[in-house]
Amino acid sequence: MPISITEIALIIILILLAPLAIAGLSLINTGLGRSRSAAHSMLASLCIFAVAAGAYLICGFAWQGYIGAPAHVIVAAGRQWNWLARAPFFFRGMDFNASALSLAACLQIFSVGLAALIPLGACLDRWKLSAACASTALLAGCTYPLFAHWVWGGGWLAQLGINAAMGHGVIDAGGSGTIQAVGGLTALALAWILGPRRGKYSLEGMPTAIPGHNAVLILFGCFLALFGWFGLNSAGAMLFTGAAPVRVVLISMNTALAAGAAILAAVVITGLRFGRPDVSISANGWVGGLVASSASCAFVSPVAALVIGGIAGALVTYSVEWFELHFGVDDPGGAISVHAVAGIWGLLAVGIFARFPASVMNVAGDLPGASAARDSAQWLAQIVAVATLIGFILPLTYGLNFALNRIWPQRVPMEGERQGLDLYELGGGAYPEFITHSEEFGQFR
Amino acid sequence: MKLAGFLLLLAGWAIVVAAVVLLIPANARAIFVLAGVGVEIIGLTLVIRSNPLAGREKE
Numbered sequence A: 001m002p003i004s005i006t007e008i009a010l011i012i013i014l015i016l017l018a019p020l021a022i023a024g025l026s027l028i029n030t031g032l033g034r035s036r037s038a039a040h041s042m043l044a045s046l047c048i049f050a051v052a053a054g055a056y057l058i059c060g061f062a063w064q065g066y067i068g069a070p071a072h073v074i075v076a077a078g079r080q081w082n083w084l085a086r087a088p089f090f091f092r093g094m095d096f097n098a099s100a101l102s103l104a105a106c107l108q109i110f111s112v113g114l115a116a117l118i119p120l121g122a123c124l125d126r127w128k129l130s131a132a133c134a135s136t137a138l139l140a141g142c143t144y145p146l147f148a149h150w151v152w153g154g155g156w157l158a159q160l161g162i163n164a165a166m167g168h169g170v171i172d173a174g175g176s177g178t179i180q181a182v183g184g185l186t187a188l189a190l191a192w193i194l195g196p197r198r199g200k201y202s203l204e205g206m207p208t209a210i211p212g213h214n215a216v217l218i219l220f221g222c223f224l225a226l227f228g229w230f231g232l233n234s235a236g237a238m239l240f241t242g243a244a245p246v247r248v249v250l251i252s253m254n255t256a257l258a259a260g261a262a263i264l265a266a267v268v269i270t271g272l273r274f275g276r277p278d279v280s281i282s283a284n285g286w287v288g289g290l291v292a293s294s295a296s297c298a299f300v301s302p303v304a305a306l307v308i309g310g311i312a313g314a315l316v317t318y319s320v321e322w323f324e325l326h327f328g329v330d331d332p333g334g335a336i337s338v339h340a341v342a343g344i345w346g347l348l349a350v351g352i353f354a355r356f357p358a359s360v361m362n363v364a365g366d367l368p369g370a371s372a373a374r375d376s377a378q379w380l381a382q383i384v385a386v387a388t389l390i391g392f393i394l395p396l397t398y399g400l401n402f403a404l405n406r407i408w409p410q411r412v413p414m415e416g417e418r419q420g421l422d423l424y425e426l427g428g429g430a431y432p433e434f435i436t437h438s439e440e441f442g443q444f445r
Numbered sequence B: 001m002k003l004a005g006f007l008l009l010l011a012g013w014a015i016v017v018a019a020v021v022l023l024i025p026a027n028a029r030a031i032f033v034l035a036g037v038g039v040e041i042i043g044l045t046l047v048i049r050s051n052p053l054a055g056r057e058k059e
Helices: A005-017 A019-032 A035-064 A100-122 A129-152 A160-164 A176-194 A215-240 A247-274 A279-296 A302-326 A335-353 A372-376 A378-407 A414-419 A421-426 A438-443 B002-022 B026-049
Strands: A071-076 A079-085
Touching: A005 A019, A005 A100, A005 A215, A019 A035, A019 A100, A019 A215, A019 A279, A035 A079, A035 A100, A035 A129, A035 A421, A079 A129, A079 A160, A100 A129, A100 A176, A100 A215, A100 A335, A129 A176, A129 A378, A160 A378, A176 A279, A176 A335, A176 A378, A215 A247, A215 A279, A247 A279, A247 A302, A279 A302, A279 A335, A302 A335, A335 A378, A372 A378, A378 B002, A378 B026, A414 A421, B002 B026
Parallel strands: none
Antiparallel strands: A071 A079
16 A cells, blocks of 8 residues: 555654553553552553563564455355465564555554553452463464454455455454454453452452542543544554545544543433542543544544444443443453443444445455445444454453463462552552551651 | 353354355345344353352342
8 A cells, every 4th residue: 555755754643642542541540450559550551561562573463464465365155265364473574664564563563552451450459460461462462463454454354345245344443343342352351260359349249349549640541542542543544444644633533522422421420320420430431432433433423423432431331330230340440341342332333323435445455436335234244343352352362361370370369469469569569658667667766 | 151151152153254254145144143143142141140240239
């Protein structure tokens, strides 16, 4: 795909905004956790990003590939179905010359880092640092590249438009499914495997509230995440759906409007239900709006983005309660609701609200001209993507992490939870001056 | 029960993939895709219900 120097400059700027999403999510996770695990949470965020980038360098990109790159193909019913890329490991043979391929590889380093960070939110206060790194390697080296190839690398989901006349194939411009739902479903699998924090549920199974320790970190993280999502959505739309650079204006508006509608929905719903707005659920609503906006950001009107965001905010608000109260899943950061539930909604929203311009390009091949009939079948392609996430990616990520847990137990011992992960795994806390040590009083009269 | 749930998830996905690959008529394909999604929902329900803490608040 030839791109002009202006487009290259714009895409590079947008890609360099993407790490702000990682920074924002790290702050949100840390703020929603306990103070005695805050330093551990931030350090784990950095380590997870580092491991994800390394694993993606080794084999992730080789299996994800890019449009037009060599791939393994199955022929079924007379049609070719592309199921796995066949690129060299370690980015070998790639020219880092700002070609579309190298720009996509650069964006993917940050995207996979963000996807790998999502499970940390569900595993706060009880996940070993070493196990988090090992689990991240599985996600970045196996689960993520597989689904990303299918959607963004010209794989069989992207080919649904050409091979099965399902709209333009699966469209996921900014990664509602590829980044967010994959990370969110991994978070769900890990939350099941690790079990709830000690003290979270009574013997009768009733959950107790363990509020986050720093609301300012949470809300500042939300602001940072907005800028990160501008980059993710815009760069993703340009590189993976062929959106024109002028669409960055619409994409940025839609991203902000969806987040705004989502947090307002969460504030109103929690205000009506609990008598006053809940900070952590409202912040989760904001991020849920960002997540839901990603897939369709380039192809919906601002009004549709408002609706998508509002529904995402409501979904997140109720979903947090359902997972905690009815499903017995302890998710301190709300990662499952925010990333899995809102991500799946974002994918489905493409099929409901998106209207594609004549120039839209599917990664599996150009489908010239807009067609109302073709657009009307888009919903089925999006449902196939959701079915693949729930029916294949969830069992795969659960199986991989279950096996890892057998080899290397992922949960800290009871003593670690009692002390807090800062003291148990790092030997010092994030806020040492807040701790009263009896020996300090013994030294002075 | 959890294993059965995960097997149903995979079975539902297999139905979806088979419908996409093998069926040509759009209506039949859509019906079978939705049927596969239905099987997945049953599987997901089983997996969720197999969590020892799920549904305890009603007791």
